Each structure stands twice: as C-alpha cells, then as structure tokens.
Amino acid sequence: MTSIDTTREAVGRVAVVTGGSRGIGRAVSHRLSADGLAIVVNYVGDTAAAEETVAALTAAGGKAIAVRADVADEKAVAALFDQAEAAFGGVDVVVNAAGRLALAPIADLDLNVLDQLHRTNVRGAFVVAQQAARRLRAGGSFVSFSTSVVGTQFPDYGAYAASKGAIEAMTLILARELRGRDITVNTVAPGPTATELFLEGKTEEQIDTLAKTPPLERLGTPEDIADVVAFLTSAEGHWINGQILRANGGMV
Template identity: 85%
Template sequence: MTTTDTNVEATGRVAIVTGGSRGIGRAVSRRLAADGLAVVVNYADDTASAKETVSAITAAGGRAIAVQADVADEAAVTALFDRAEATFGGVDVAVNSAGRLALSPIAELDLSVLDALHRTNIRGTFVVAQQAARRLRTGGSFVGFSTSVVGTQFPGYGAYVASKGAIEATTLVLARELRGRDITVNTVAPGPTATELFLDDKTEEQIEALAKTPPLERLGTPDDIASVVAFLTSPEGHWVNGQILRANGGMV
C-alpha cells in the first residue's frame, strides 16, 4: 500500500522514530517534535524511558505517543505504522535508530551474539525500511543509522561494522527504488557520541582518547546527531538523497 500526501496539511507531518526512548533516538524524537512533527516513539522493552520521552515532548507542547515493537518483527512493525496512521493520519518520516552493539575479536565471537546483532541491525532495518517504502507519504524521508567505525575499522567491532556496512550498502539502492515518489533515503553514521551505550564499560582514559580523535576534540552529543536527522528530514535537506553522512567531527 502506498499512502499519498492528501492528509498532510490536515494532520501535519508525522514521524516514527524506532529506538526513540533513549540516547540518540530520544534526542531525535524530541528534536523532531520541537520542529513541529507528531512523533511515534518506538521502543523495544523499556516502557519507563519511552514514557519519559513522551512526557518531555508533551510538556514542551509537542505531540507524541509511545508504541512498543520489535523492529525485526514484521507484524509488529506493520502494527507500529498502523498505529501512527490511526493516531496522526499518516507517516512522513521514518527514522530507524534502533540498534544493538556487541564488541569482540572476530576469533572469539559467540555466533549467537552475531545472530542477535544482525537480527536487530540488518533485519530490523530492512523491516522498517519495507514499511517506510510502502507507506511514507509524498515528500517523506527515511533515515537509517550506521557508524563511523565502518571507516575507522577499530579492532573488536567486526560484527558490528558488518551489520552497519550492510545498511550503508542498501541506502542508495532504496533511494533509487523509490524513484518518482519524492521520498529521500539517507543514512547517518555517528562517531563517538556520549550516550549510555557508548560510555558503558569504558575507562576515563579510553573516553578521553576517543574524545581527542576528531579534529574538533570532543565527543559528539545526541543533540548533534539529532540536528543532522532534523536537516535530512526537513524541506531544506530534501535534495540530499542516497547518502551516508558521517557525523563525527572530522574522523576518517
């Protein structure tokens, strides 16, 4: 099913943000809401964080609901888009920030960890992208998430960059497949960003070293990444299509 733009003026623009309850996803949800979009905050299992994100948005005068769904489950993601359409009238923006990280040397990697990582990062991206391709209204945008480690190639990140490299490889393919629909497809690849996921299990020395790696000599913030997503999904960013944007302060 393809949804047209007939209801955009009546309902305003609407965004689904997967993994929208914490970290970068929360910052994206709040930024898009501040820019006037109604936001469907998707989460996997942290109901409390999702409610906190929605409360922060509504307290600031925005519109938001929280909807639980496993991004790798096609029935759940279909229901997620159904809920967005039923509540707000349609979907204009889909941001797939849900992801999983696992670090291990390739020789020591538990393959069950690899399977779980790829289920969320690769299959999840495909499932969300499928619904976005079928249901985004004219003038809409899909944004996926990769990582700048695809370029830096740090040891221990083999499984993670393999999953994110797959997302990068499909970005332009999907953009071309949506020819004639006026829908953009881009992927944001953050560098070191100060989220709980990034800071967990790192020493102060490791964090300081990573912060000094970019020429701007600091870690990114979730708001830095949210600003990039806001641009890509705005009318001002609509000429950017099929691209990988490395939002990393100048890393390779």
C-alpha cells in the first residue's frame, strides 16, 4: 500500500466517507488515507468490513475510525459528523459513496424497491449534503456519486438513473449556496466499474460487452474512481466546482 503522505496540505485534514468500507467507498478511504487524511469510515450494516478497512488504514500508518449510520436518517448522520469532530477536530472532505442499485424495467419494478432505492440514493444524499454544508471547514470539498447511466440510458436502469439524476441536479445548486465559504461541490459519475455491486447478477457475456463499450476497452476499477475523488478534494483540484465528472473511459 502507498505510504502515508505527510505534506503540509494533508496534515490535520479529515474526511468522512459514507459507504466507506466496500467497493468504491473503500477505495476512496484508502486513497485519501494514503494522502494523509484522517478517515471516518461510515457503514450501515457490515461491521466486519468496516473494522477490516479501519485496521488496514491504521496498519499503513493512517488514522481512521468506523462509525455506523444510515445515511437517510438525519439524526444518525448528525451523530456521525459529531463523532468525526470529536475524534479529529473537524471535517474537511465529505464523500457520499453510499448507495443502492436495483435493476428492472420501469413497467415491472416493485414500488417498494423503488422507495428503498430512493430513500438511500436521494434522501440519503440530501441528508449527507445538509450536514456537509453545515460542517465543512473552509477549503473543504463535498463529492457525491452519480452514474454514467444518466447519459447512456441503458434499459433496466430507470429507477437507479432517476435517483442519480437527482444528485446531479443538486450539485451546482449546492455549490452556489456555499458561495463565500471556499468549499467545492462536485459529483463523480462512474461508468461500468468492477465492484461487487456492479458484477452481481451479471453474466460473463454481459460483463465482457460492458467492458468493451468505452474506447479504452476495459472496466473501470474502484481505484480509478478514487483517484478522481482524490484530485477533486486536493488543492490542485479546488478550482473545479459545481461539476459532473463522467469518469468512464470515454462513454457518452
């Protein structure tokens, strides 16, 4: 694993990463920790994965804690930020990587599944954005996650793309609402990325077809996406604000 960076920029910076123990969120936790940030690994159900992530970060010389919270529960998310501030003194970066995926034709989707999806992906994103807007220190960054399917519009992704479209709609609005605070707000929209969530339920043929769709002819990796987040939350990326960045190897 990359050694911990102790540059002046990184010292004392703190990141809250929701969904930070699995998939892209875990890769983000590792990447930001490698850049010297203290990491608050948020999770909702898999305690073992969260503890494993924290153990890996601390073994590499980083600082990290795990905090359980449902992102759609405003009291739990407020408590998450309270614990971040109590442990590390404040919050400089918030990455909302928590999310759900449900695939079905619009005509067939169970509306209870739709409600659960939107509870996490829309309400949860809004709740985390509220706390980020209230708690981030000057010079900070908020990064949300959308999906490139908002642009590609593949069948069966209607509910998921709709939930992520809501996040894209909030991005520039929140950036403008934080005028004068020196805080950036951006959204990363990955293309097909080799995570457990993406691979689950797909055939080898489906995966191979999706891998060949970008001009770069491969699936993205969680680390590819984590590198984008690291840039957006760095001093070098601080002029980028209110943007949707489609990190997808050249898809539409």
